[in-house]
Amino acid sequence: MKIYSGGYDMSNIRIIEKTDDITYSQICDILKSAHKKAIDESGIEISTNNITPEELEEKISSLNGVIFVAIVDGRAVATTSVTTRLINRWFAKGLVASTRFTATLPEYQRRGIARKLKEKAISYSIKKGYYAMMSTIAENNIPSYNLQISEGYTPVDFIKFTNINHCSIRLIKWLGERPYPICYCKLRYICKKIYVKLRLHLE
Secondary structure (H helix, E strand, O other), X not given: OOEOOOOOEHHHEEEEEOOOOOXXXXXXXXXXXHHHHHHHHHOOOOOXXXXXXXXXXXXXXXXXXXXXXXXXXXXXXXXXXXXXXXXXXXXXXXEEEEEEEEEEOHHHOOOOHHHHHHHHHHHHHHHHOOOEEEEEEEOOOHHHHHHHHHOXXXXXXXXXXXXXOOXXXXXXXXXXXXXXXXXXXXXXXXXXXXXXXXXXXXX
């Protein structure tokens, strides 16, 4: 049993699918609390920081999504969701799952909860027969990037979204055999990153 300074038992983490007892307002509170810390520390803009419970519910529903929640000592402390869409890109063709709305309350971070949520999302996607898992994170979100690399994700795209003050990295985790050599994936990613950075510099 691991009891941390906050008095909670981290050996008793439960990852469950959202129930009616866990409201969308609670999920939004987790997102806002975690995102406020990230914004304060890095200055990055997070588009979902001010999402309302109604907007969150609509997005999850429209994207055929499911929300997973981490429970510690009866409290919802972290969340992620899995949504799906059909894509036709060089790195994935078919029904792809994406992890979205991922956050952990600041006082529960660095305890392995995010990893457990990711593992749940991956196992769920495999059972559903999805082609791959996809994730998009801020370029300077180093902890999330390192976590996903350790879980077998590969960076495949580099993006600058409109009205966001940072670039983003798109990563993919193929749920079957990898369709391309890792060196080819790295080359495609590096070329796209150079292109985007150069274009931004010229602007």
